[in-house]
Amino acid sequence: xxxxxxxxxxxxxxxxxxxxxxxxxxxxxxxxxxxxxxxxxxxxxxxxxxxxxxxxxxxxxxxxxxxxxxxxxxxxxxxxxxxxxxxxxxxxxxxxxxxxxxxxxxxxxxxxxxxxxxxxxxxxxxxxxxxxxxxxxxxxxxxxxxxxxxxxxxxxxxxxxxxxxxxxxxxxxxxxxxxxxxxxxxxxxxxxxxxxxxxxxxxxxxxxxxxxxxxxxxxxxxxxxxxxxxxxxxxxxxxxxxxxxxxxxxxxxxxxxxxxxxxxxxxxxxxxxxxxxxxxxxxxxxxxxxxxxxxxxxxxxxxxxxxxxxxxxxxxxxxxxxxxxxxxxxxxxxxxxxxxxxxxxxxxxxxxxxxxxxxxxxxxxxxxxxxxxxxxxxxxxxxxxxxxxxxxxxxxxxxxxxxxxxxxxx
Numbered sequence: 001x002x003x004x005x006x007x008x009x010x011x012x013x014x015x016x017x018x019x020x021x022x023x024x025x026x027x028x029x030x031x032x033x034x035x036x037x038x039x040x041x042x043x044x045x046x047x048x049x050x051x052x053x054x055x056x057x058x059x060x061x062x063x064x065x066x067x068x069x070x071x072x073x074x075x076x077x078x079x080x081x082x083x084x085x086x087x088x089x090x091x092x093x094x095x096x097x098x099x100x101x102x103x104x105x106x107x108x109x110x111x112x113x114x115x116x117x118x119x120x121x122x123x124x125x126x127x128x129x130x131x132x133x134x135x136x137x138x139x140x141x142x143x144x145x146x147x148x149x150x151x152x153x154x155x156x157x158x159x160x161x162x163x164x165x166x167x168x169x170x171x172x173x174x175x176x177x178x179x180x181x182x183x184x185x186x187x188x189x190x191x192x193x194x195x196x197x198x199x200x201x202x203x204x205x206x207x208x209x210x211x212x213x214x215x216x217x218x219x220x221x222x223x224x225x226x227x228x229x230x231x232x233x234x235x236x237x238x239x240x241x242x243x244x245x246x247x248x249x250x251x252x253x254x255x256x257x258x259x260x261x262x263x264x265x266x267x268x269x270x271x272x273x274x275x276x277x278x279x280x281x282x283x284x285x286x287x288x289x290x291x292x293x294x295x296x297x298x299x300x301x302x303x304x305x306x307x308x309x310x311x312x313x314x315x316x317x318x319x320x321x322x323x324x325x326x327x328x329x330x331x332x333x334x335x336x337x338x339x340x341x342x343x344x345x346x347x348x349x350x351x352x353x354x355x356x357x358x359x360x361x362x363x364x365x366x367x368x369x370x371x372x373x374x375x376x377x378x379x380x381x382x383x384x385x386x387x388x389x390x391x392x393x394x395x396x397x398x399x400x401x402x403x404x405x406x407x408x409x410x
Contacts, residue, residue, distance in 0.1 A: 029087025090217050129177070132177070149183065150162070160233065162180060163229070169221065173205075282379055286375065310363070347396055
């Protein structure tokens, strides 16, 4: 660790441990993920064999995610996600999707809940488990306050009864552990919501529609239906005492902190940004190699300013997105508040960069880039999701707008 890092100062120098992890993840992405990407994209199925391979080497495991999440500089997870999604976004999300559910519990749960449920989300080699974070609903995507899923406490049995439908859930319905955001008092909007852990094989939880998607097709996305789902009282993330105290403060008109789901999204934004950076970097590198080898009019097309200038812009944009992502990740790890919406800035810029750079890569490859014989068309399809999930680009701009103006931008 550098002196700046030891002192808590911002540094762009990756520690030796992070560099080693980066190289290890890159090797897996290069040798295992990327060669299989086109096949699983076409199949539109969860790549269980690749998840199993990742589990065998410790890449898909609670230990890996926890170690990178708690890495001293804050850069461990974002560096790893960039490499993984450089390999493929759909497979990467199949490997990383459990992480959002894990973050929801790790960020807001009790030590007992973390000890009980986090291992259940990952399992072990030969016994793979998945987690799913379920927040969005058919009528509540960006508008988290419109969530209709209800949670009612049954004091006689010390159980919560959940009813509703969730949508756009990564690993939804096939996960072993579902983490569900529900309303306990709809009159309070997001302040009246809580998060619940639904254990494996709980009666009443079922998979609804599985979505056939434009991109990230190796990642399972589906509706989750909750029909009188009963979960033990201990499955309320953070515990009932904390929820009751928060609701009491709201009733008294006192200010309360962000609802747990919003904190989960805020903490995850730099990681999602890193995923987008990985896709953009893959496209920039591939287009550059192609431009140095493709000969037209007697010379490599990269020798033409029209192509070289595009490549220059692509690489500059990828570097800029990465730096913003690293800043946000470092701030989150060191407890610095996102007073200027730095998390949203990283996600916005990285997402928009991924869409633009992958489109430029297609243009540089010309007709080849528009075919499935080359990976850039898939990367372009994959890139678009980053402007939509985990908060659309419009929502990120609204958050940033509020931060820079101090006004209630709507």
